[in-house]
Amino acid sequence: MEVSLALKIRENKKLHDFLKRNSEHYVKLNRNPDYYDEFLKLYKKYNRETNMDKINDVIDNAELISSVLKIME
Numbered sequence: 001m002e003v004s005l006a007l008k009i010r011e012n013k014k015l016h017d018f019l020k021r022n023s024e025h026y027v028k029l030n031r032n033p034d035y036y037d038e039f040l041k042l043y044k045k046y047n048r049e050t051n052m053d054k055i056n057d058v059i060d061n062a063e064l065i066s067s068v069l070k071i072m073e
Helices: 003-011 013-021 024-031 033-072
Strands: none
Touching: 003 013, 003 033, 013 033, 024 033
16 A cells, blocks of 8 residues: 555544454555545445434434333323
8 A cells, every 4th residue: 555545544543443444445445546535435434324323323212211201200
């Protein structure tokens, strides 16, 4: 992998963690540095999905608390 590309990835901790968890991208980035743009798109998509999951969990917890409070009345 090109040094400048590796430094870009290491500067962003979340991006670096994503690359660690999805190591198949290392091979693609090593073979073709232009794959970095596609890699960023995949990371952003993953990040959006993760954030939506967190929001859905908060909503579910709020509904659960609301249900418990109604039962306790």
